[in-house]
Amino acid sequence: TEYKLTPDMAELIGIIIGDGCIYKNTKNIYQITITGNPIEDKYYMENYLPKLLNKCLRIKKTPIMAKNKGYIIMFSNKSFVLFLKKLDITERKSKTIKIPNIIMNNKRLLRKCIKGIADTDFTLIFTRNYKYPRITASFASSNLVKDLELALRNMGFTLNSIYNYKQKDRKRNKILITNRINLDGPHNLKKWLDLIGFSNFRITSRYELW
Numbered sequence: 001t002e003y004k005l006t007p008d009m010a011e012l013i014g015i016i017i018g019d020g021c022i023y024k025n026t027k028n029i030y031q032i033t034i035t036g037n038p039i040e041d042k043y044y045m046e047n048y049l050p051k052l053l054n055k056c057l058r059i060k061k062t063p064i065m066a067k068n069k070g071y072i073i074m075f076s077n078k079s080f081v082l083f084l085k086k087l088d089i090t091e092r093k094s095k096t097i098k099i100p101n102i103i104m105n106n107k108r109l110l111r112k113c114i115k116g117i118a119d120t121d122f123t124l125i126f127t128r129n130y131k132y133p134r135i136t137a138s139f140a141s142s143n144l145v146k147d148l149e150l151a152l153r154n155m156g157f158t159l160n161s162i163y164n165y166k167q168k169d170r171k172r173n174k175i176l177i178t179n180r181i182n183l184d185g186p187h188n189l190k191k192w193l194d195l196i197g198f199s200n201f202r203i204t205s206r207y208e209l210w
Contacts, residue, residue: 001079003056005102010109012056013089014116015049017099017144022081022091030081031074036063036120038071040202044119045071048199098143099151110151111196117148119200124189124207133189133207138165138178145179152183155195159183 003009016022021033036045045063050073053059059075066072084090087100103109122137139145142163149161162180169176183192189207198204 003080003083005109006056007108007112008052009056010103010112011116012052013084013087013100013103014113014118015052015120016084016089016116017093017097017113018117018120022084022089022093024091025076029076030078031076032081033072033074034120035066035070035072037202038065038069041071041200043201044199045073048119049073094140096143097141099147104147104151111155114148114151115196115199117144118196119198119203122203124198124203126206132184133186135183135188135192136180138167138180140178142179145181148181152181155191157183157188157191158185159188 015034016032019035021035023031023033025031034045034049036042036049038045049063050061053061053073053075057075057077057080059077061073061075063071063073087102089097089100099110099113103113118135118137121139122135125134125136126132127134137148145161145163149159152159160182162182165178165180167176167178168174183189192198193207
């Protein structure tokens with residue numbers, strides 16, 4: 001199967017950049033797993049993502065509960081994995097992943113790819129007595145934050161980013177190094193909703209309350 005880089009496909013690629021995992025299973029078959037939270041991401045994983053997968057890959061999938069309590073959609077598709085490899089999206093990607101150059105150089109594809117990343121990995125919080133919005137995310141890959149920073153600044157957003165931020169993981173008792181991006185204020189939220197948008201109810205429900 002030959003895949004085309006449509007806006008829907010760019011969004012799916014963003015989702016895989018955000019919460020996807022590519023690996024070979026015990027039978028040496030490539031698999032892709034997309035993981036969400038069974039409570040917060042329930043609607044997105046059960047409704048939005050299956051429709052997008054069907055549009056892009058012509059497959060019908062529903063999420064299942066994994067042993068680690070993640071809510072996952074899993075599928076095998078060798079030709080799609082090869083398509084992703086051509087875009088430099090490969091196994092063991094978390095610390096090195098970046099947005100593919102072909103997407104970075106196309107405004108329409110870039111907006112959709114960022115939407116996919118945001119629906120899976122960003123969050124929306126409110127500070128100052130629930131009056132001041134912040135769109136925020138942390139990633140293991142500094143390359144990805146650099147790409148997001150460049151792309152969002154070019155779209156007219158104001159933001160700040162922190163690289164190699166040391167964070168203690170109390171559960172596993174170790175220091176994690178992450179890279180953060182923050183977009184503060186009502187002007188950034190309004191611009192985001194106009195230019196990029198969100199489709200995950202985990203996020204949309206928060207600004208509807210605001």
